[in-house]
Amino acid sequence: MYRLGIDVGGTNTDAALLDDQLSVIHTVKVQTTKDVESGIFNAIKKVVEESKIDRRSIKYAMLGTTHCTNAIVERKRLNKVGVIRIGKPATTSIPLFTDWPEDLREKIEAASTIISGGYEFDGRLISELKKEEVLDFCRESKGNVESVAISGVFAPVNKEQEQIVAEWVKDELGDIPISLSHEIGSIGLLERENATILNAALMTTGQLIVNGFAKALRELDIEAELFFSQNDGTLMNDVYALRYPILTMGCGPTNSIRGSARLSGVQDAMVLDAGGTTTDIGVLSNGFPRQSSLSVNIGGVNTNFRMPDILSIGLGGGTCIRESNQLITVGPDSVGYEITQKAILFGGDELTASDVVTRLGQAFEGHEEQVAHLPIDFCQQVYEKMTEMLEDAIDQMKTSSKEVSLILSGGGSVIVADSLKGVSNVIRPDHYDAANAIGAALGQVSGEIERIYSLTKLSREDAIRDAKKLATEEAMKAGADESTVSIVSVEDIPLAYLPGNALFIRIKAVGDLVS
């Protein structure tokens, strides 16, 4: 039994094959294509052919992709959305689509309304739903909307009204895709609503992702179960991906960090992913990426997506090195993917970070001759400067002065020294340049719940225990093997400025796929 992981990046599409012990069998790298789809096809074809495995023994196939990010940033293939907010008379001081870029709003908004309903923080009703309001909206927007987004006040606490409104919409508009906010985000109405609208606008893109992947596998005679990477390092199945394509956004860095964890066998470390132009530094904590505390802006829209906490610096394999008046500058510009023509070691005339490490005998064996004319003292100085930049960045990501392990990944990581200040040991695992595809293949599934508990009748411990049980059930619903489910994060925030002891709890459970 094998599992196949694919990661679509800006430059390369990587594929990795893992066996049922999650050991890496083979990895490949092909160029990302404009249509994305044929790049995926090429990568799968190559990894299967080169590894010579029996392709019918691939049980799971996982895809991490940038389709959705591209669609939103490029404003392409977006669906026309009808948006319903449940919350009147509350929330009327800020209309729907507030603070959106005008061009994106034009592409997406077909119709929008705020209807009666919504819940209080403690589950009481703000007001009753009025069916007429929903039916009126549907009748007016019929024919103009391709999908519908519904967001209700405190829907993460109680999802019932969102579900009722969805039923009414279906009765009136027929079989139309509907995105519900409680399945997409957490407390914070505007950000959750924005993410729900973007999700509804990505329905066609979601079909492209899922159908394209299924087609590629079918053509290659692979009968695997399909999964898609989410930004939190877990997977969702095809049915879910079709409904919630937005959850695939930003999975690249997460997969890279998760893959590095697997390759190195380390659970807590710093992960350095060096490409041609930039180096990303993330933190592996308990096997998962440390999340950023900032909400994420996607294509100009504020959402409540949490992404891995990544520090990017302008230093990679193709970074240009210059000297004037005895002053050395490193970057921030880079020859990027043109490194194989422009760098001196490849016969070009641009001095890059890769040339420097080649001159120092640390990489690109066989190219020494091309760089032999570079003064060694100068290269030493540049190298020290590069190393200092990396050390500074690593220190910034640390939470204490304690030394950390550093796992390297990415093709550009040849520029990283073996000994760095503040780093106890540098790990260069095998297959380090395909860590992201391996991360995609690692397949865990998760369940997350968030809810506000009143602590007047319940102790904090009981509330958290209840929440943990619900999160575990959610993980099993997603396909997790019960015996492997563990709670990976517990967050409880007392609601400020209010007596009555209301406690907001968010819990996430993660487990392995049933094998």
Added chain:
Amino acid sequence: MRYIDEQAIEKIALGAAVLGTGGGGDPYIGKLMAKEAIRKYGHVTLISLDELRDDHLVAPVSGMGAPTVTIEKIPSEHEVTAPLETLEKVTGRKVDAVMPIEVGGINSLFPIIAAAKKGLPILDADAMGRAFPEAQMVTFHLDGFEPSPVTMADDKGNAVVLYPKDGVWSERLARVLTIEMGGSSSVCDYNLLGMDVKTSVIPDTLSLAERIGEYLLDNQVKEQLRINKMLEELKGHRLFEGKIVDIERRLSGGFTRGTATFEGIRDSYGRTFTLYFQNEHLVAKEAEQLLCTTPDLIAVLDIETGFPITTERMKYGARVVVVAFPCHDKWRTPKGIETAGPRYFGYDFDYQPVGELLKER
């Protein structure tokens, strides 16, 4: 007299988050509400204290409740002005101007929304000069003014009039009603005539918030220097730079109390610091040494952007600059210290001005 437009709102919101000292609610929602109100009703007139007539009735408008509720249950358009309308009904006279009760956080923007909708001027002043967690922590209370009549409203159309005997009772009663109203409400209290307002408020604080926002948004200046420039202009102090290595929150009396521990970075490397907060930051220490205490202002800023971080958004691993500003002299009087000094919040030490504490260091 000048006007507040959408651009000014951006700056005021950011400055108010700094003056919010970690509390007062994330001004993002307030900012969107205020911009929407100005788009809809036109810009707002900002008047200074000397433009205020002695016989004018000034109504402070504010929101009460949990910020976590406000970011989910966004206020209705109606509820921001409803307590004003109720006040006019019970007093039988028109309100002439509105003002913020506190310049910190979302409440700096609440009266701007009311002013836009009602076509009223807003006074460039407030009654805290920062944010504080409780309703009696206002200069009006220090100066012996009564909050009564207090009017309140919610999103659902409820309106309430209270005649509390003093500021402490006003806080107690209004807070209970706020929970019943769904965790957030809008309030008018300490409605006073111009001549009284002039003797008691802290002047020019909306302009101050705007100026802070302007420093922090200045694209011509590098991020790190923006903070320096702001500190220079406002006579503030850089307490330390650090990473949050531990954060602990607990419930107590309806407020979030907590402690954040920092390991120093950059210039503060190798030292440890602690911040104590109850919604707002109250006390900063290096090891056992006091650096700054309430009612002086403590703000936590993102080390990269210089933007303020609220206590709710403080997370493990965040890299920050912690700064302090001296509070207004009114808070340094015996009654000011009794109302909002460290002992009121349960700390067993006396208030010392931040400037003196740092001199000892």
